[in-house]
Amino acid sequence: MKVAKFGGSSVASAKQIKKVADIIKMDLQKKFIVVSAPGKRYKTDQKITDMLIELWDAHEQGTSVYQYIDPIMRRFAEIIEQLELSASILDEIKQTIENQLHNDANPTERLDALKAVGEDSSAKILSAYLASCGLNARYLNPHDAGVTVSDDPGNAKILPASFKKIYSLRSTKEILVIPGFFGYTKEGKLITFSRGGSDITGSIIAAGIKADVYENYTDVDSVYAVNPSIVNNPKKITTLTYKEMRELSYAGFSVFHDEALIPAYREEIPVCIKNTNNPQAPGTLIVSEKKPSEKCVVGIASDTGFCSIYISKYLMNREIGFGRKVFSILEDEGISFEHAPSGIDDLSIIIREKHLPLEKEKQVLKRIQKELRPDLISIHRNLAMIMIVGEGLVRTIGVAQKATSAISSANVNIEMINQGSSEVSMMFGIKAEDLEKAVQSLYAAFFVK
Numbered sequence: 001m002k003v004a005k006f007g008g009s010s011v012a013s014a015k016q017i018k019k020v021a022d023i024i025k026m027d028l029q030k031k032f033i034v035v036s037a038p039g040k041r042y043k044t045d046q047k048i049t050d051m052l053i054e055l056w057d058a059h060e061q062g063t064s065v066y067q068y069i070d071p072i073m074r075r076f077a078e079i080i081e082q083l084e085l086s087a088s089i090l091d092e093i094k095q096t097i098e099n100q101l102h103n104d105a106n107p108t109e110r111l112d113a114l115k116a117v118g119e120d121s122s123a124k125i126l127s128a129y130l131a132s133c134g135l136n137a138r139y140l141n142p143h144d145a146g147v148t149v150s151d152d153p154g155n156a157k158i159l160p161a162s163f164k165k166i167y168s169l170r171s172t173k174e175i176l177v178i179p180g181f182f183g184y185t186k187e188g189k190l191i192t193f194s195r196g197g198s199d200i201t202g203s204i205i206a207a208g209i210k211a212d213v214y215e216n217y218t219d220v221d222s223v224y225a226v227n228p229s230i231v232n233n234p235k236k237i238t239t240l241t242y243k244e245m246r247e248l249s250y251a252g253f254s255v256f257h258d259e260a261l262i263p264a265y266r267e268e269i270p271v272c273i274k275n276t277n278n279p280q281a282p283g284t285l286i287v288s289e290k291k292p293s294e295k296c297v298v299g300i301a302s303d304t305g306f307c308s309i310y311i312s313k314y315l316m317n318r319e320i321g322f323g324r325k326v327f328s329i330l331e332d333e334g335i336s337f338e339h340a341p342s343g344i345d346d347l348s349i350i351i352r353e354k355h356l357p358l359e360k361e362k363q364v365l366k367r368i369q370k371e372l373r374p375d376l377i378s379i380h381r382n383l384a385m386i387m388i389v390g391e392g393l394v395r396t397i398g399v400a401q402k403a404t405s406a407i408s409s410a411n412v413n414i415e416m417i418n419q420g421s422s423e424v425s426m427m428f429g430i431k432a433e434d435l436e437k438a439v440q441s442l443y444a445a446f447f448v449k
């Protein structure tokens, strides 16, 4: 039994949905289909989820919403017409949107319910289309599938009790088409996962039904050793371990959501990343163990949008509780941190910039200054992180030296280095404006020479 998740690019238009149907028809082991909202059809196009968020913002600002609703409805109308499906699906979508804009639930709840309209509509459209092709397929709402989540709007977490309920779906004779990206709390509130979260739904369903494989269909033939928008035609990765993929997706491989690995990993379900536009290509397989290869580095991931708080104090290492006090200030202020490389007298805390807006920054710096009396405290914004990843890193001598000389030969200054305790990755902090040249130089050093 297989679970197949089709991302936004795979359901972006009627033409793409027909390819999805062909893939499902070819392999009737695919009993559980998870779909995203229609994504971009071309580079400058808009994703339906982004359009729904813009609609919500306009509604909240009291501006006319029709200029936002109309393009959304045109996208769905075009898909429904070209697939020759009943117009009643379109009426239902319009009704749901209107209802979420105007009902009297609290705004965060309504925003999540509105964001979910994209996935929910995709699942209704695909199931109707599969049925029109003669397949025994039906739409299944995440509530009825048993996807029960925490009450964290926009950042739902799956509750463990869900998996048993999902397991009971195994006996299905039908093809079940489930919208990704959202679940329901025990009280029945619709809550979305973080952005890109349809991958998470696919993984939850795969773990729940104990699938033989979780196939994740996107618009590239495989996971590449580096983001293909930074390096032209990079090397394909055929096999990755869960640990490697976790590190790579955390640091910028947007092809697979970093939270999506956990459910599959716990049940040891292999994940296969495949291309809807070229389903014959073998894709990339993600498994718990792989044969050791001569390549110690499998991929180079990178992401922007980080900042760092640098704190220096003579004899910091002897001051009992220093670290705890710093981190409890962050906790009080509701700020999560990413990494914390430290020395004997100094500590850097890397934070995603979106978690440290300027007003929070002032408050945090003021409190650290007052409560810890450091010799120096400074903040550095516009940082990028580069992560060199590979299970072989721990066994290989000279990786750090090779990486630092590649970065310096690109004329880029390294702001910080951190070797993850998992020993699967090595991280370099640099200025965001230097990102492309540093990554290109690292790619050349590890994959070309």
Ligand SMILES: Nc1ncnc2c1ncn2[C@@H]1O[C@H](COP(=O)(O)OP(=O)(O)O)[C@@H](O)[C@H]1O
Residues within 6 Å of the ligand: 006, 007, 008, 009, 010, 036, 039, 196, 217, 218, 219, 220, 222, 223, 224, 225, 226, 227, 228, 229, 252, 253, 254, 255, 256
């Ligand atoms: N290392 C990588 N390997 C493959 N794709 C990558 C990588 N890094 C970033 N990407 C991007 O991820 C995209 C696929 O992810 P996404 O846009 O979320 O797809 P989907 O619409 O199928 O959910 C690719 O088109 C590619 O641009």
Ligand SMILES: N[C@@H](CC(=O)OP(=O)(O)O)C(=O)O
Residues within 6 Å of the ligand: 006, 007, 008, 009, 036, 037, 039, 047, 049, 050, 118, 180, 181, 194, 195, 196, 197, 198, 199
């Ligand atoms: N549509 C949601 C969830 C998702 O997973 O989308 P995609 O498969 O296009 O990354 C988003 O844009 O966040």
